[in-house]
Amino acid sequence: MSGAPKAKVIPSTHLEDMADEGAGFGGFAAGEIGQYPHDPEMASIPDFNSLTIVPWRKNIAWVAGDMYVEGEAWHYCPRTILRRQLEKAREKGYIFNVGIEAEFMLLKQDETGSYAPWDKLDTLDKPCYDLRALHRNLDTMTTLIKYMQELEWEPYANDHEDGTCQFEANWTYSDALTTTDRHTFFKWMVKTLAEERGLLATFMPKPFTNLTGNGAHFHMSLWDEENQTNLFLNETDKNGLSQLAYWFTGGILKHAKAVTAVTNPLVNSYKRLVRRPPRSGSSWAPVYVTYGANNRTQMIRIPAPGRIENRLGDGASNPYLAATVLLAAGLDGIENQIDPGAQNEDNLYEVPEDELQQRGIGSLPATLGEAADALEKDEVIKNALGMEYAEYYIQVKRQEWRNYHLSVSQWELDNYLEVY
Secondary structure, three states: OOOOOOOOOOOHHHHHHHHHHOEEEOHHHHOOOOOOOOOOOEEEEEOHHHOEEOOOOOOOEEOOEEEEEOOEEOOOOHHHHHHHHHHHHHHOOOEEEEEEEEEEEEEEEOOOOOEEEOOOOOOOOOOOOOHHHHHHOHHHHHHHHHHHHHOOOOEEEEEEOOOOOEEEEEEOOEEHHHHHHHHHHHHHHHHHHHHHOOOEEEOOOOOOOOOOOOEEEEEEEEEOOOOOOEOOEOOOOOOOEOHHHHHHHHHHHHOHHHHHHHHOOOOHHHHOOOOOOOOOOOOOOOOEOOEEOOOOOOOEEEEEOOEEEEOOOEOOOOHHHHHHHHHHHHHHHHHOOOOOOOOOOOOOOOOOHHHHHHOOOOEOOOOHHHHHHHHHOOHHHHHHHOHHHHHHHHHHHHHHHHHHHHOOOHHHHHHHOOOO
16 A cells, blocks of 8 residues: 555566466565455466566566455555556546656765755755756766666656755656556665665655655546547647546546545645745645646646646655546546636735635645545545445555554654643
8 A cells, every 4th residue: 555565586487487376475464455464365466568677686677466365356456456447448448648757855864863865065945956966966866867768768857856855857658557667666766776875765745844845746648549649639729738638637626635645645745735835935735626737836737738747646655546546536527527617827825815715726635634534525536446445545544644643743742841
């Protein structure tokens, strides 16, 4: 559920056995995947379409797998859940193409064991695109680009982002399953590169109160069955979008609160979705259920003709589950021809709250608890995940929220201990 990859090393001499029978796992030991210690073993059946030669150890290949239990596809497997939703889209004649903007921070432990941005010269209030900070990290970034080029992902940009020691890498979009596999591998690759340099790479949504959080923006479009024609493209429209794209957008807006429980899955996620700016002057994260043209204060932005960008998700989201719920919401928008309404042009961080209410602009959930409640009420999104898995997901997230409230934070000690 966390999206953290679990693995076994299989020697090539036993590759054929693994192809047929899969690699065995005790599911309960692997994390939240719907198993308990007494349950039968899970088998990860490799999907060799995902085979990736590890660039820094070329005698090793990484292969994503689908989980099976007693010969049946396991309905708690996030990759299987996405496959099922993609098949629903394919039945309607659609291929779901996705590109993900992956943001991360590079940190280092100090003498007390606490983590902080590693580069002590990276101190600008507005460090985004800073050449000097990027140059100090050039060995790491160019190595990352080289690896992606070797993998034929077609990387096209890499930059210093809005937070101290925060970076982003972009590569060319693909079909949703390919992109989510690559995103999973990418996070491991970045963490490995950082560890080789004595650093920690984190995709945590909001590691520091005073710095911008880590997003995972999804750029989305639907194509025809042959993946030759972009069905979101209409060159005569002012935004370059087709009616299909607007309905898809309307569906995501309608289901936004439930979607948030999946695209923003942690207690910490909701400390990124705020109006209050960090040191740079803007959180660059959505707070309201809106869409607009090339406007980065919106939940959904139209960055270019033929695609929409959901700016909601963060670096902790499981990409398979996030793609599933976004596609399900969009398809519901198409099926019911949901009008997204008028697009917003304002800087929504500055519009007064009472005016937003008068204009009927809704807010995204403010906490993980609120998001779990919204998911529980949304039949479309629960059906996309599978009812059993959705209830399991809600249960896990509510327990996470309760555990958070049972812990005493340093903020409480600082503000209450001596006063009361």
